[in-house]
Amino acid sequence: MNIKTTPKRNLKVLATLLLGIAPMAMFAQFNRTTFFMEGVSFKQQLNPALAPSRGYVTVPFVGSINMGVSSNAISSEYFSDLLNSSKTADYFTTDKFINQLKDNNRLNMSLASDLAAAGWWAGDGFWNVNLSLKLDLDANVKRDVFEFMRASRGMSDQSWANANLHTNGMQAKINSYMEAGVGYTRPFGDRLVLGAKVKLLFGIADINMKVDEITMQTNLRDIAANQDWSTITEEQLQKVKGKATIKARAEVQGSMAGLTFVTDNNKYVDNMDYSGSGGLAGFGAAVDLGAAYKLGRDFTLSAALLDLGFISWGQGSTIKGVSDFNRVYDFDGVHAGEHRQEFRKTIESGEIFNSDLWNLKAEESKSRTTSLRTTMVLGAQYKLLEDKLTVGALSTTRFGEVNTQSELTLAGNYSFNRHIGIALSYSMIQSQGTGLGLGFKLGPVTLATDYMYFGQDTRTISGMIGVSIPMGNSH
Known part of the structure; x- marks a missing residue:
């Protein structure tokens, strides 16, 4: 197999695309707390059968913005470090960080924003339209990825004389698109209500990175057992003898207008280039389906399936790179000096997206189709006190290629009148026991969170703001 030995295979552009926009992207494409609030149109985001009693029009660009971030292990104190993915990062060297990790460490972010939306009653049915932007980021990083990084800083219990480090790594996926939807809700009799929304999708980006394996074996002499490769001096480096081997299997596949690989004559990836031209890279369609059934005047059950759909990405906007890398570094041979420098540069980085380990080779681009999450x-909800108080339970499960997220939320809402209401919720699965939520309706403005912030150790945070102006009479 041909191995490319040029100095650097820099995929920093990919890291930027995957994580640089992540501060905008949060784990909250919908808000659960508002699901039980009266006079709020946003509950249709969770079930198209739940029409509000009045029509509405949202304020452009701030009609509904949901944002948040969630991890099963990593606290918010370290989110910015992970997103920056800097070569000089050292957050992973702290005992506090490493002690909180699980075998699989999930990080989920998403954004949903209604750029424009409106709804109205026409006869016995309720129509609604929306133009929205959606973005999802999912990542799953094994604990041994960070142990691998710590070893490069001299923090492993293995000696460089005979180190054998291995990880089957990580997967990260980002997906962004715009949707234009038309929905319709209609009651059938006094108990059953059905709703559906048909959506056209306009793909902005879909990038998937997967590292299947990284293995490093060393048989070195004249080096400290726990040498930090980020601080090794030239004098110390030149004394190192022996051999080291790095094996890596990875794949990068993405679709985005203006995104290309920069390759050498053998199609090995030197870099990634983003022209910044913007535009759409794919098109698709999806549907939301929902139903609500009244068991009595005050007790209602509901169910929905959201985002049943796909996006087809064009060949001209798609890239694919595959790595099957096996590199031997000989510190005793003719090229010992070059191999020492390359080995140091390969492992000293504090980047999770350390592309020097991968050696990607570009493959022929092809059109591709991806499914939505x-x-x-x-x-289930029950109304009390002449419909002023609503209590209920809500179960949500988002299926994903990298991670599947489930949540169970208990909530209560009290409406003082049709303009003012307050809701309190508790979400018990994603929050590590701190999932208190709060919502306020003050006229046309709704503010809510499913996961309040409780300091730097908080692992799940969310927020929602919406401005929806009621239109027409109550139905």
Whole structure:
């Protein structure tokens, strides 16, 4: 197999695309707390059968913005370090960080923003339209990835004389698109309500990175057992003897207008280039389906399936690179000096996206089709005190290629009148026991969170703001 030995295979552009926009992207494409609030149109985001009693029009660009971030292990104190992915990062060297990790460490972010939306009653049915931007980021990083990084800083219990480090790594995926939807809700009799929304999708980006294996074996002499390769001096480096081997298997596949590989004559990837031209890279369609059934005047059950759909990405906007890398570094041979420098540069980095380990080779681009993250929603609610108080439970499950997220939320809402209401919720799965939520309706403005912030150790945070102006009479 041909191995490319040029100095650097820099995929920093990929890291930027995957994580640089992540501060905008949060784990909250919908808000659960508002699901039980009266006079709020946003509950249709979770079930198209739940029409509000009045029509509405949202304020452009701030009609509904949901944002948040969630991890099963990593606290918010370290989110910015992970997103920056800097070569000089050292957050992973702290005992506090490493002690909180699990074998699989999930990081989920998403954004949903209604750029424009409106709804109205026409006869017995309720129509609604929306133009929205959606973005998802999912990542799953094994604990041994960070142990691998710590070893490069001299923090492993293995000696460089006979180190054998291995990880089967990580996967990260980012997906962004715009949707234009038309929905319709209609009651059938006094108990059953059905709703559906048909959506056209305009693909902005879909990038998937997967590292299947990284293995490093060393048999070195004249080096400290726990040498930090980021601080090794030239004098110390030149004394190192022996051999080291790095094996890596990885794949990068993405679709985005203006995104290309920069390759050498053998199609090995030197870099990634983004022209910044913008534009759409794919098109697709999806549907939301929902139903609500009244068991009595005050008790309602509901169910929905959201985002049943796909996006087809064009060949001209798609790239694919595959790595099957096996590199031997000989510190005793003719090229010992070159191999020492390359080995140091390969392992000293504090980047999770350390592309020097991968040696990607570009493959012929082809059109591709990806599915959306489908969500299943089950709800139950009961009204008390002449409909002023609503209590209920909500189960949501988002299915994903990298991670599947489930949540169970208990909530209560009290409406003082049709303009003012307050809701309190508790979400018990994603929050590590701190999932308190709060919502306020003050006229046309709704503010809510499913996961309040409780300091730097908080692992799940979310926020929602919406401005929706009621239109027409109550139905």
